[in-house]
Amino acid sequence: MDFTFNEEQTMIQDQVEQFIQKEYDWETRQELSNSDLGFGANNWKIFAELGWLGIAISEDNGGFGGSSIETMLIMEEFGKGLVVEPFLETIVMSSGLLDQYGTDEQKSEVIGSVISGEMHLALAYAEPQSRFNLSDVVTEAKVDGRNFVINGFKSVVMNGPSANKFIISARTSGKQLDKKGISLFLVDSDVTGLTRTDYKTVDGRKASDLNLENVSVPSESLIGSLDEGFNILDESIDRSILAISAEAVGAMEVLYKTTVEYTKTREQFGTPIGKFQVLQHRMVDMFMEYEQCKSLLYMATMKNEEGAPDAKKAISGLKYQVGKAGKFVGQQAVQLHGGMGVTDELNVGHYFKRLTTIGTIFGNADFHLKQYTSL
Amino acid sequence: MDLTFSDSDLSFRKEVVSFLDNEYPTDIKEKQDKRIPLEKEEIIRWQKILHNKGWFAINWPTEFSGYKELSVTEKYILQEELAKANTPTTIPFGMGMCAPVIYSFGTEDQKEKHLPSILNSDIWWCQGYSEPGSGSDLASLKTKAELVDDKYIVNGTKTWTTLAQHADWIFCLVRTETTPIKQEGISFLLIDMSTPGIEVKPIITIDGSHEVNMVYLDNVEVPKENLIGEEGQGWNIAKFLLAHERSGIAGIAALKRELKRLKELSSEIPLGEGSLLEDSQFRSKIEETEIELTATEFTELRTLAAMSQGGSPGAESSILKIKGTELQQTISELFVEMLGYYAHPFYLENEIGSNETVGPDYAAPVMPHYLNYRKVSIYGGSNEIQRNVISKAILGL
Numbered sequence: 133m134d135f136t137f138n139e140e141q142t143m144i145q146d147q148v149e150q151f152i153q154k155e156y157d158w159e160t161r162q163e164l165s166n167s168d169l170g171f172g173a174n175n176w177k178i179f180a181e182l183g184w185l186g187i188a189i190s191e192d193n194g195g196f197g198g199s200s201i202e203t204m205l206i207m208e209e210f211g212k213g214l215v216v217e218p219f220l221e222t223i224v225m226s227s228g229l230l231d232q233y234g235t236d237e238q239k240s241e242v243i244g245s246v247i248s249g250e251m252h253l254a255l256a257y258a259e260p261q262s263r264f265n266l267s268d269v270v271t272e273a274k275v276d277g278r279n280f281v282i283n284g285f286k287s288v289v290m291n292g293p294s295a296n297k298f299i300i301s302a303r304t305s306g307k308q309l310d311k312k313g314i315s316l317f318l319v320d321s322d323v324t325g326l327t328r329t330d331y332k333t334v335d336g337r338k339a340s341d342l343n344l345e346n347v348s349v350p351s352e353s354l355i356g357s358l359d360e361g362f363n364i365l366d367e368s369i370d371r372s373i374l375a376i377s378a379e380a381v382g383a384m385e386v387l388y389k390t391t392v393e394y395t396k397t398r399e400q401f402g403t404p405i406g407k408f409q410v411l412q413h414r415m416v417d418m419f420m421e422y423e424q425c426k427s428l429l430y431m432a433t434m435k436n437e438e439g440a441p442d443a444k445k446a447i448s449g450l451k452y453q454v455g456k457a458g459k460f461v462g463q464q465a466v467q468l469h470g471g472m473g474v475t476d477e478l479n480v481g482h483y484f485k486r487l488t489t490i491g492t493i494f495g496n497a498d499f500h501l502k503q504y505t506s507l
Numbered sequence: 508m509d510l511t512f513s514d515s516d517l518s519f520r521k522e523v524v525s526f527l528d529n530e531y532p533t534d535i536k537e538k539q540d541k542r543i544p545l546e547k548e549e550i551i552r553w554q555k556i557l558h559n560k561g562w563f564a565i566n567w568p569t570e571f572s573g574y575k576e577l578s579v580t581e582k583y584i585l586q587e588e589l590a591k592a593n594t595p596t597t598i599p600f601g602m603g604m605c606a607p608v609i610y611s612f613g614t615e616d617q618k619e620k621h622l623p624s625i626l627n628s629d630i631w632w633c634q635g636y637s638e639p640g641s642g643s644d645l646a647s648l649k650t651k652a653e654l655v656d657d658k659y660i661v662n663g664t665k666t667w668t669t670l671a672q673h674a675d676w677i678f679c680l681v682r683t684e685t686t687p688i689k690q691e692g693i694s695f696l697l698i699d700m701s702t703p704g705i706e707v708k709p710i711i712t713i714d715g716s717h718e719v720n721m722v723y724l725d726n727v728e729v730p731k732e733n734l735i736g737e738e739g740q741g742w743n744i745a746k747f748l749l750a751h752e753r754s755g756i757a758g759i760a761a762l763k764r765e766l767k768r769l770k771e772l773s774s775e776i777p778l779g780e781g782s783l784l785e786d787s788q789f790r791s792k793i794e795e796t797e798i799e800l801t802a803t804e805f806t807e808l809r810t811l812a813a814m815s816q817g818g819s820p821g822a823e824s825s826i827l828k829i830k831g832t833e834l835q836q837t838i839s840e841l842f843v844e845m846l847g848y849y850a851h852p853f854y855l856e857n858e859i860g861s862n863e864t865v866g867p868d869y870a871a872p873v874m875p876h877y878l879n880y881r882k883v884s885i886y887g888g889s890n891e892i893q894r895n896v897i898s899k900a901i902l903g904l
Contacts (some may be wrong), residue, residue, distance in 0.1 A: 260866070261777045263847050268779070287866070288848035309779060328863055334853040337547050391534045400644035410891055466881045470642050470889065471667050471719075472880050474712050481713035485878065488843070489851050495846060498788040 135430060137201065139466040145205040147179035147182060151214035158479050164216055165336035169294065171217040180249030185223055189231045193243045197291040203376040204433050211382020214479070214486055216337055218254075221291035226253035226299055229414065230318070231367040233356040238318055242297065256286035256342055257365060261278050264495035265364050266301070267311045272345060280304075280354070282325075282347040290493075292340025293330040295321050300344070306361050316361035317353045321471060324348070335486040337387060356410040357363035370447050372496045374433050377454045380490045383431055383483050384422040384458065390480060391415060394469055411468060418464055421457035455497030458487035512580065519581050523588040523648040530556050531594060539593045542872035543860035544716075547631075547673050549898060553595045554602075554628040564626055566600050570608050571622055571873040579815040583808070590760030598670065601632035602624040603679045608695065608744055612736040621676075622695070635665040635679035636745070637700070643892050645680070646690045648744060650724060652681035654731065659683075659696060661704075661727040667886065671707045671720040674700055680745055683738045693741035697733040704728070712882070714875035715855045749824075749888070756824055757831025759804045765838050766797060772869065773845045783845060792844075796837050803830040822900035825893040832890060850874045 137145065143387045155175070164172045179185050185361035187202045189195020203224060225266060230238055245251035262268035271284025282302050291297070298319045306313025319326065323395040328340045356364045392415055395406030405411055440446070462484035466473035473480050491497065512520070535549050535720050551609040555562040561574035562585055577585065597603075606625045624630035631657055641648040650663025661681060671677065677698050684692035698705070704727040709717045736744060770793060776783040783789050810823045843850045849866030850873055858864065884890045898904045 156628075258848055260849075263776075263778055263783075265779065288851055331852045331854075331863075331865060333851040334878075335851070339851065398639075400642060400647070402644075402647075405643075408891075410894075463881065466713075467884060467889075470885050471637070471882075474878075474885070476713055476715065478709040481878075485713065486876075488877075492844075492847060492850065496847075498786075498844075502788070 136207065137205070140198075141201055141205055144187070144202055145186075148206050148209035148292055149212075150186070151182075151228075152179070152209055152215070156213040156215065158220065161214055161216065162336075169184035170332070170336075170338040170434055171294075172465045172480050175217050176208060176249050176271075176391055177221070179217065180250045183218070183250055187343075188223070188228060189243060189247060193231050193239050194247055195231070195243070199376055200433055200437050203371075204429065207337065207375045207378035208382040211379035211384075211486075213384050214298065214336075214383065214386075214483060217339070218252065218291035218294060219381070220372060220375055221255070222251075222253045222295075225290075225368055226373055229255070229299065229316075230355065230365060232367075233354075233364050233459055234318070237352060242318070251296045252291060252294045254289050254291040254298050254340075255365075255368065256289040256292075256298050256300045257369070258287045259285060260287050264499045265309070266369060267314060267362055268309055269301055269303045269314050270308055271300070273304050273315060273317060275304075275351075276348065279348045279468050280351060282317065282344045282349065284344050286342040286344070288333075289340045289342055290333075290337065291327040292328060293338045297321060298326075298342070298501040299355065300342075301361060301365055311357045311362040314361045314365070316355040316357050316364055317349055319347065333489065334490040336482060354473070362455045370436065370444065372449050373427050373451050374429070374436060374442070376493060377429050377432075377450050380454045380487060381422065381426050381486055383490075384425060384461045387461050387480065387483050387487075388415065388418040388422055389394075391418065391465045394401065398470075405468075414464055414468065415490055418461045420462055425453050425457050442507075445504055445507040448507065451495060452500040452504060455491040455500065458491050459497075462487040488494075512584075520584050520588065523585055526560060526562075527588060527592045527594070530560070532556075533591060535595065536593070537764060538860070539595060541860050542869070542876070544856050545595055550595055550598060550608055552626045555598055557597070558626060558628065563597065563628075564606065566603070567606065567626075568610065571606075571618070572626065579811050583811070587760040587763075590758075590764050593764060594746065596761075598631070600634050600670070600678075601628075601630065601673070602880075604634060604748055605632045605676075605697075606749055608678070608735055610697075611747065612740070614732075615639060616698075616732065617735065630675045631673055631872055632672070633668050633671045633674035633677045633700075633722075635677045637667045638664055639666050643889055645745070646693065648680055648682060648693065650679065650681050652683050652694065652696055652729070654683070654693065657731045659729040659731065659734070661698065661724045661729055663695070663723040663724050665724070666719075666729050668707075668720045668722045668855065669718055672717070676700055677722065678735075680741050683741075686739075689693050690742040691739055693745075694738050695735040695741040695744045696729060697735065698724075698727065698825070702727050702729065712879060713876040715853070716875065716879065717856075718879075746873055757803055757807055757827040759800070759807055759831070762831070762834050762838060763804075764792070765842075766800060769793065769838065769841055771846065772782050772867075776845060789841075789844070790843060796834065796841065799830070799837075803834060806830070812872050822896050824889075824898075825896045828887065829890050829893050829897075836880055839873075839880045842873045843877045846870055846873055850877075 138404040176388060183196060184206055186195035191197040230242055257266055259270055273282045300317050300319050301314055303313055304315040325345045327343040329415040330340045333339050395411055396404050398405050428450040432450040435443040435446045464481050466484050469480050472478050535553055538545060554563055563580055564572045565577055567851050567860060602625055606622060609621050651662045652659040676699055679696045679698055680693050681696050682692050683694040688693035704725040705724040708721045710719045711717055774782045774784040778786050805829055849870045852865050854864055854871045859871045
């Protein structure tokens, strides 16, 4: 049993921490979030130069062959800075999947450009009716000679506006809820028949809805085997849950600490409000929720890394806890900051908003409690 | 004990329903049903319609409103039907807050000057209570009013002032004297917002809306006759006001409407082969909320009944404030939960209701509402302060 990080991991952690402290103050974050692109193109270059974009990609494919521990450390620091760059979307959700299951052609076309920061990706898995069920897929891909023709609709595709390519789940056989019969396709964002509706999301990021009308792609666009895309997708979402949970842990740490500091300085009734026992206990609960999340995060990340048989169950347990704790910590941080907590000016409300979306993304607490029970 | 409505209550309900059928403007109804924020003009128009029927300032003594007196049950029925039809919430600052102070403590001149314009919704009021350093500890307020000849010179900063950007007048708590007991030096002053030296600056909240403001007062000259009651009486007036307006404080009728809507909408959200409403986890959250809501409704009814028999309302209003706001937050949270990913696309006030939004057509205002409603457990005396009130006044701790 060992909860320490190795030298390389500690180095990465320090590097990301320093980047956040030096380059990512709150005003900068807000400027980037409110810009047309929605994040810093220059920051993305820096991530590439520092090797973060290829950290979890295998060495065979030009990456650094790191583990999900490195991803966890990066995402936790990103959570502290409320980083809006689409590391989760392009790197964790999408390139990891291609690294493992892409064809040689797909890898050479995409992975190098992703690692060098020139290409963005987005994973289009949700549909209007699917809620959190990855196997609820109505979008359809039909064989047409040497091509597939895709028709359907994908909802709230995170990083959609910046993506050069989409990974799209579509049904190639079976019924709406079947796990078998789902296939994944690598599709250019400018392909004929694909229409994007872009919008901002409440957490200061961007997403798109995709309408697919007779989108014709060559058969080489298939990722993995025909009809067998579900497991590939599911594995990628599991890694993404670990990553987004690390982000949540970072955000919760900032919120509980900021709240403690605020209550030490905010005076009412002639005394700092942090002296009131009811608020002290509330903050102790916030702190404990954060610690509990961190424990489950470490446990589930290691289990997944080891390929333990109960890794999936651990991941659902983690996401349940993150949903529950993120809501509590976020809501209470706002409450204890009083009126200031609901202003757009203060960063507390923005951390709360990100924790709110994290609570939903990849399945909310209810969904993962049910998953946990079924596993 | 009797839970049934009398024949006259039932016919009153019919009267309200037919009034709504005939008088509730369809353009306002359409915006309300889509949860599109209303313009000032639309709110005024609706308040005038209610007033013409004698159903606007229903809690005023009839000598000031000129209305036919409504019984407690009739008021309950009226509020329930207004909420059921999703009519606009009336703005409380003039009609519900400032006016009761004026008719209870004001001079004849003050009543004559202000009450008719409040009743007609011609003059809009805002409330100048909180200050940057005085939130829960309201009595520590520092805005100073100094009497020079026949004028008060007012200096200070008010914050969280709702709708100050639209207000013609503001009622303020100001410090007229520095006293050892801080409550004793506070006075209640009415100030015309067009007086030189007043500056209103917007505060944008996390839902992206502009509802609250900072109000800066820099050597603002206020005629002495705008003082309500005596100098130093302001704190007692403020306490009177807090205890006064308890009818509808929990917003029960609106909560019932929203919970019903939540059920209807979630029954249309597919989940596997059924609907979200059929999901045991989501369903049980709705039912728990419904039970809590019913309990709060009857706690309110018991409080109102005690009052109508001459009982004096006390810290019970704190129970209704806590439970009502907790329910408001829970229901706003369940709406977000219901939408799943489609709670995330984010639109500003002026975009809500446009054709550009994605997801279900009711989705756009859901997240802003959830975010905005984090305020309800903070404002009007935070829920922590309300619990202090109950523990002190009821439990004697």
